[in-house]
Amino acid sequence: MWNSLKYSLEIELIYIMNSFIYSLRKLPIFRDLFTNDIYKNTISKKIIGFFGIVFWYLRNLFLKFLYFYIIYYVSIKAFQNTSKDTFIHIYFFLTIIGIYTHNYLINPNKKKYFSLILMNIDATSYLRANLIGNQIKILLENSILLFVFSYLLKVSYPITILLIIFSFFARLIGEAGLILFYKKYHYMWYSNSKYYVLIVGTCLLLTLLPTINIYLNHRILLIGTILSGILGTLSFLYLFQIKDYKMMMKEIFHMTNPMNTKNNNEYLKQAMIEVREKDKKIDSKKLQGKVGYDYLNTIFYERHKEILIRSAKRYSLILIGIYGLVIYFICNHLYIKTIKDVLNIHILYLPLLMYFINRGSIMTQAMFYNCDHALLRYNFYRESDALLGLFKKRLFMIIKVNLLPAIVIGIGNILVYYFMNRLDLIIINILLIFFLTIFFSVHYLVMYYLLQPYNKNMEMKSIPYLFVSFITYFISFIIPQTGLSFYPLTILVVLFTILYLIISLYLIHKLAPSTFKMH
Amino acid sequence: MKLNINNLSKSYQEKEVLKDITISFEEGKIYGLVGRNGAGKTTFFNCLNEDIKIDFGMINLEDELGNHPLTYNDIGYVTSIPIVPEFLTGKEFLTFYLDINKDKIKDRKEIEEYFSLVKLTKEDQDVLLKDYSTGMKNKMQMLINIISNPKVLLLDEPLTSLDILVQEDMKKLLKTIKQDHIIILSTHILELAIDLCDEIIVLNNKKMEKIEKSNLNTKKYKDKIINMLKDDKNVE
Known part of the structure; x- marks a missing residue:
């Protein structure tokens, strides 16, 4: 071993x-x-x-540190008097989400493929070695980070130790549970979007309980840890006796072809390439009068509608939930001071929020996997007029999808302004949300056309692309720290977006024929 | 019409793949490009198709417009593994392609006629390309590449994955269209090259050489090519 x-x-x-x-x-x-x-x-x-x-x-x-730090930061900033209990509460429920969403034993990746298939390492020993190696790593990292943040928050040692034990065994339960589930249903449990939304959504709502002053009881933590200890030990024993690991991984590799991408979460990619049976037939009225790239783009959108708008829909639902909660607080006179404080600064955080809800990167990924990966092999697809024409069509498509969560934010904000008597913010809110939606939609599409970050094997291996993505994030992140007033910020965003759009169209026309190709 | 390549060189960092290649290809002929694995056949095609930049040299096309640099607009490139937009049906792909290239296509035919050219049935036309077999995808890729009538047609191992009957169909098709095209076909199957091609070119030791058949019979011609490929000094 x-x-x-x-x-x-x-x-x-x-x-x-x-x-x-x-x-x-x-x-x-x-x-x-x-x-x-x-x-x-x-x-x-x-x-x-x-x-x-x-x-x-x-x-x-x-x-990993960032993960702990965010929980710590939220706990001390939003729940100053109960930050200790909030930290324990959030960590506990996020760990439960982790049971469902994270796994290391059967997620298919290249390294596993090399080890198990190409190098033919004994699969049972490999499984056991990885199990023990990963658990030791989890134990060490979690122990150090939990002790550090518990010390900062003055969480007692027994509670910290309970959290360490709980998270250690929780991961084992997740690994064993996923393998048992996979053996029965032959797919990963987290790839079923309905269950995903239901389970993660429920746990996230439980994570939000401190907002209504409900915290994880220490007795429940103790019972949870004991339960996780028992189930985790059983899971460990189960995992240690698995004999058909290689067969299972072969089946997963066969379905996912890990050599074609570095993305570990292969099932997402599978789902991204898939054309659903119900989408194969397109209503002929939708294609009437359409020719050329318009025809292509309409078929692309109709056949991948679900993939393209799925995450925008999810975000919109989550946002509706959050706004519902905020309006509930306002109507019941809860956290009014906090909401007033947030209203004084929230405009500065809009760029960051719009950055996160923007679906541009997922949509360009779907464009590459499902369409451009093939069509870029044909020379007619690289002509500048054609590229610009398709770019515009796609831009409208991305804006249309991004507008869904943007409208939810816009209406949500307007409702909050109405209830909080801050109607002066409405125009700024509408302008900013509209132009930021356009900016991020253009931005991701421009980056895709000018830096085409994928290679023939559909791997994303472009350092310039990652760098520009990081800079975009960094600027969105830094705006609140600048302390700009709302009006200059709005004018800046509107002007910059218009300028950026004009320059982008010019650059796409001039440069894309040489940049938008297979590497 | 003539494709003239003068002093073409291409290296990948310190590894030189093509060195000072000067060669001409003429209209009405199918050229078979043979070479050992890694000899640079695909690199050569990628240079012509402007997929990669050449280090040195000129690639010109001599046609009714005069002598001008070859651009990717003059080229149809059929890759060894057929890659087609899988979310479209065969008919949708062809409709889209015909719309886009309507200015380039002379004597435009009905869609059905195009499909009958590569023997794809009416039922096949409305199936998503993702559900096509490799052979059918290959036919589709070939069809798309010959419809717009590119002056130069590059075929990288085009027949390897096809069944015997489809291979025969494709060979007939290539022989039919060769009159108006310069066709260069790379292959590892020597018999295919000898059977289908009018001239054989060996790519070895970074150089290209046309192998004259003169009075040799097929066996001796084949041996001559194999001996050239075996030549140790020709292998890095």
Whole structure:
């Protein structure tokens, strides 16, 4: 078993090292510096690879830290008097969501494919080694981070230890549960969107209970931990005796083809490429009078309607729930001071909110997977007039989808203004939401056309694309810190969006024929 | 019509793949491009199709417009693995393609006629391309590439995945259309190259060489090509 752990770790480390070097070589400054010889087992490879591994680990650790920090931040900012109980409450319910949404044993990825299929490592030992390795990692990271944040919040040691034990065993329950579910139904439980919304939605609502002064009782935490301990131990015993792991993974690899993408959550991608039976037939009226790219775009939209608007619909539902809750508070005179405070600054947070609800990146991904991946192989698809024509059609399509949650935010805000007597904010609100929707829709489509981040294997491997995405996020994030007044911000957003749209159309016409192609 | 390639070179960083290639291809002929794995056949096609930048050299087309640089508009490129927009039906793909290229297509025919050219039945036309077999996708890809009448047709291993009957259909089709095109076909199947192509070109040691058949019989011609490919000094 330890040999399996050693081999799989070695494969993982080599994979991380080579991927890091590969990504670095995509940057112009490193392209000439590192030749193909870098992949030989040289000292420079070891040094760069070491940084790659450190970078990879720090990034993962940072994400985990960020997760804890956000819970901590929400607890101390929104619930100043009960931050300790809020932290325990949120962490407990988010861990339950994690049971359902996270797994490491049967999620299909390239590293598993290399180890189990190409290298033919003994699957049972591999499963056991990974199980133990991952659980130790979870235990160590959770212990350190929980002790740090518990110390900051003055959570007692026994409670901290209960949380550590609870999260340790919860993960085992999730792994065993998913495997049992998969064996019975032959799909991952989280890929069923109805159950996903129901389970995650219910848990999220439970997570929000501190807003109405209900907190997780310590007795419930104790019972939950004991239960999780018993079920977790049974899960561990079950996982340790699984004999058909390789068969199961072969079946999953067969369905998901992990070599075609680096995205671990393959089932989402599967669902993204799928054309549903009911969407195969298109009402002929919808295609009447349409020719060329208009015809293509209409068919694309009609056949992928569900995929394209699914997440916009989900966001809209969540937003309706949140606004409903806020209006409920206002009508019952709850948290009025907090709501007033939020109203004084919320306009500055609109860019960040619109950034998060924008569906541009998912839609361009669907465009690539389902349409451009194939059509870019044909030369007629690269002509500048054609590209610009299709760009405009797609832009309208993205704006249309993004407007769904945007309208919910707009109406939600107007209702809140009405009840809070802040009708002076209505015009700014409408202008900002409208122009930010247009800006983010244009932005993602422009990035897609000018930086075309996917390769032939449908992997996203573009550092410039990731960099621009990060900058976009960073600017949206930094706006509230600038303390700009509402009116200058609105004027700035309106003017910038108009300018950006004009420049984008020009750039697409000029540059896209050479940038929008297969790499 | 003539495709002239002069001093074409292409390297991937320190690895030189094509070196100072000068060669001409003429209208009315099918050229068979043979070479060992990794010799650079697909790189050569990608250079012509402007998928990758060349390091050095000129690629010109000599036609009724004079001698001008070859652009991707002059080219139809059929890839070895047929990749088609799977969310469209065969008929929708063809309708869209005909709309887009209406200015380029002379003597436009009815959709049915185009399908009969590659022997796709009426039932097949309304099926999503994702449900087509590889052979049917290949036929569709070939059809799309020949309809707009590109001057140069590049075929990368076009017949490998097809069944024997479809292969025969495709061979007939290529022989029919070769009069107005320059067709370059890469293949690993020497028999196919000898059977279908008018001239064989070996790509080896970064260079291209036309193999003259002169008075050789098929067996000797085949041996000559194999010996060229075996030549150790020709392999890096």
